Amino acid sequence: MGQTAGSTPEQQLLDAARASDEGAFQRLVEPYRSELHAHCYRMLGSAHDADDALQDAMLRAWRGLERFEGRSSLRSWLYRIATNTCLDLIGKRPKRVLPIDYGPTRDPHDGPGLPLAETTWVEPYPDDPWGLEDGLAAPEASYEQREAVELAFTAALQNLPPNQRAALILREVLGFSAKEVAAMLDASVASINSALQRARRTVDERLPDQSQQDTVRSLGDDGLREVVAGYVDAWDRGDIGAVVEMLTEDASFSMPPAPSWYCGHEELREFLEVGPLSGAWRWRHVLVRANGQPALAFYSWDEEEGAYLPFALNLLTIRDRRISDVTAFICRATDSGDPEDYARWPEQPMIERKRIDFFDRFGLPERLE
Numbered sequence: 001m002g003q004t005a006g007s008t009p010e011q012q013l014l015d016a017a018r019a020s021d022e023g024a025f026q027r028l029v030e031p032y033r034s035e036l037h038a039h040c041y042r043m044l045g046s047a048h049d050a051d052d053a054l055q056d057a058m059l060r061a062w063r064g065l066e067r068f069e070g071r072s073s074l075r076s077w078l079y080r081i082a083t084n085t086c087l088d089l090i091g092k093r094p095k096r097v098l099p100i101d102y103g104p105t106r107d108p109h110d111g112p113g114l115p116l117a118e119t120t121w122v123e124p125y126p127d128d129p130w131g132l133e134d135g136l137a138a139p140e141a142s143y144e145q146r147e148a149v150e151l152a153f154t155a156a157l158q159n160l161p162p163n164q165r166a167a168l169i170l171r172e173v174l175g176f177s178a179k180e181v182a183a184m185l186d187a188s189v190a191s192i193n194s195a196l197q198r199a200r201r202t203v204d205e206r207l208p209d210q211s212q213q214d215t216v217r218s219l220g221d222d223g224l225r226e227v228v229a230g231y232v233d234a235w236d237r238g239d240i241g242a243v244v245e246m247l248t249e250d251a252s253f254s255m256p257p258a259p260s261w262y263c264g265h266e267e268l269r270e271f272l273e274v275g276p277l278s279g280a281w282r283w284r285h286v287l288v289r290a291n292g293q294p295a296l297a298f299y300s301w302d303e304e305e306g307a308y309l310p311f312a313l314n315l316l317t318i319r320d321r322r323i324s325d326v327t328a329f330i331c332r333a334t335d336s337g338d339p340e341d342y343a344r345w346p347e348q349p350m351i352e353r354k355r356i357d358f359f360d361r362f363g364l365p366e367r368l369e
Contacts, residue, residue: 010028010074013025013027013028014028014065014068014074017062017065018065018066022062025061025062025065028074029058029061029078032074032075032078033054035137036054036057036078036079036082037050037051037054038050038125038145038149039079039082039083039086039169039174040053040054040057040082040085040086041125041149041154042148042149042154042157042169042173043083043086043087043090043157043165043166043169044086044089044090044093044096045096045122045123045154045155045157045158046096046119046122046123047123047124047125047126047357047361048123048353048357049089049093052089053082053085053086053089054082056085056089057078057081057082057085060081060085061077061078061081064081072180072183076176076180076183076184079170079174079176079184080183080184083166083170083184083185084184086166087162087163087166090162091162093119094117094119094120095158095159096119096120096121096122096123096158097120097121097122097155097158097159098121098122098151098155098254098256098327099121099254099255099256099258099259099260099261100252100254100261100263101155101159102116102120102259103259105260105261105262105263105267106259106260106261106262108262108267108270108271108273108274108275109270109274110260111260111339111340111342111343112255112258112260112275112342112343112345113258113259113260113339113342114258114337114339114342115257115258115259115334115342116257116258116259117257118257118334118354120256120257121256121257121329122151122154122155122158122256123256123329123357123358124151124290124291124295124313124315124327124329124357124358124362125149125154125290125291126289126290126361126362126363127146127289127290127291127292128289128362128363133145133146134146136175137173137174137175138174138175138176139175140171140175140176140177141172141173141174141175142172142173143172143173144211144213145173146213146292147211147212147213147292148169148173149291149292150211150212150213150291150292150293151291151293151315151317151325151327152206152207152208152212152317153203153207153211154291155206156202156203156206156207157169157203159202159206160199160202160203163185163187163195164195164196164198164199164202165199166181166184166185167181167185167192167195167196167199168195168196168199168200168203170184170185171192171196172196172200178192178193178196208317208319208324210319212292212293212317212318213292215318215319216318219318219321223321224294224318226321227246227318227321227322227323228287228294228296228316230242230246231243231246231316231323232285232287232296234246235277235283235285236283238277238279240269240272240273240277241269243272243277244265244268244269244272246322246323247265247268247322247323247324248319248320248322248323248324249264249265250263250264250324251263251264251265251268251322251323251324251325251326252324252325252326253268253271253325253326253328254325254326254327254328255312255328255330256327256328256329256330257330257334258330258342274343275343280344281300281301281346282300282301282308283298283299283300283301283308283311284298284299284301284308284368285297285298285299286299286364286365286368288313288362288363288364290313290315290362291315293315293316293317293318294315294316294318295313295314295315295316295362296313296314296316297310297312297313297314297358297359297362297364298310298311298312298313298314298328299311299367299368300346305367306369307367307368307369308367308368308369309350309366309367310331310350310355310358310359310364310366310367311330311331311332311345311346312328312329312330312331312358313328313329313331313358313359313362314326314327314328314329315327315328315329329354329358330345330354331350331351331354331355331357331358331359332345332346332348332349332350332351332354333348333349333350333351334351336348
């Protein structure tokens with residue numbers, strides 16, 4: 001198919017791609033990769049799964065390019081393919097949740113318990129390199145782009161039936177019209193509007209009163225640094241009382257892939273005393289951002305390696321100038337059937353896939369000297 005006078009650069013790339021120019025296809029879809037990856041993460045709750053979904057969606061788009069007739073924009077066509085790819089994956093994999101949605105709290109003296117399969121848990125998402133932007137994706141959107149990858153929002157989405165999840169993301173996060181969403185999901189506008197009403201109600205019931213983006217804006221850069229620095233300083237000094245003082249009264253601490261979690265000052269004090277601040281381990285940390293929130297990458301000292309090695313990426317949720325939730329995504333081995341091994345989890349070997357997902361994706365070093 002030849003180029004026509006006055007055709008846009010995108011149309012020229014589209015014509016070339018239709019002529020089996022794979023390089024032209026890659027250039028054609030490149031501007032949409034970042035937002036499509038974030039979309040797949042919102043749908044699936046895992047950056048690793050989002051990689052698989054995006055790769056599969058791009059392959060479907062390449063193979064189906066001849067069927068793209070231009071009745072919708074290229075962007076909406078790609079979103080239709082990515083959304084349906086994610087829906088196919090959701091049908092094959094269990095729902096991802098956070099430990100606080102999985103079961104009740106656990107006595108800290110019983111240890112974290114046996115980990116569950118890694119596909120059970122929502123996983124963290126890097127602000128970079130995917131280039132999440134501030135503000136709304138479109139004027140019709142209801143949620144900000146960064147707000148829509150916050151851990152609480154992502155976890156809330158996973159509780160929705162797949163089609164409701166897709167409809168909410170496409171309409172309220174990305175700002176597609178109800179008519180466009182209906183076309184993407186092969187549904188009627190009436191059914192989409194009905195699904196949206198149910199989805200909004202479910203998500204709103206699970207979200208805190210204030211998003212982390214609103215919290216960060218209200219604190220300002222200096223206020224945020226002060227909160228995180230106070231928490232970090234208490235950890236560095238091993239001052240359990242000071243750590244607890246930095247937590248809200250109803251704060252929670254969870255450690256996926258362990259199903260256990262702890263809540264409130266009394267439980268958290270006991271957990272810190274018998275666990276990470278017992279004095280059995282030495283820690284270093286690096287400040288990073290994940291899911292639009294502050295996070296701390298914790299490294300534990302390994303005597304044989306003579307270095308601090310990755311242990312967990314701790315996402316911090318802030319409320320009222322204190323930490324209200326800590327979700328520690330641990331990258332150490334989960335294959336032992338002995339619960340005692342997880343009471344001493346920092347001594348377990350590394351899982352390379354999790355180190356890559358929880359550390360490498362965030363530009364973090366493999367070790368600290």
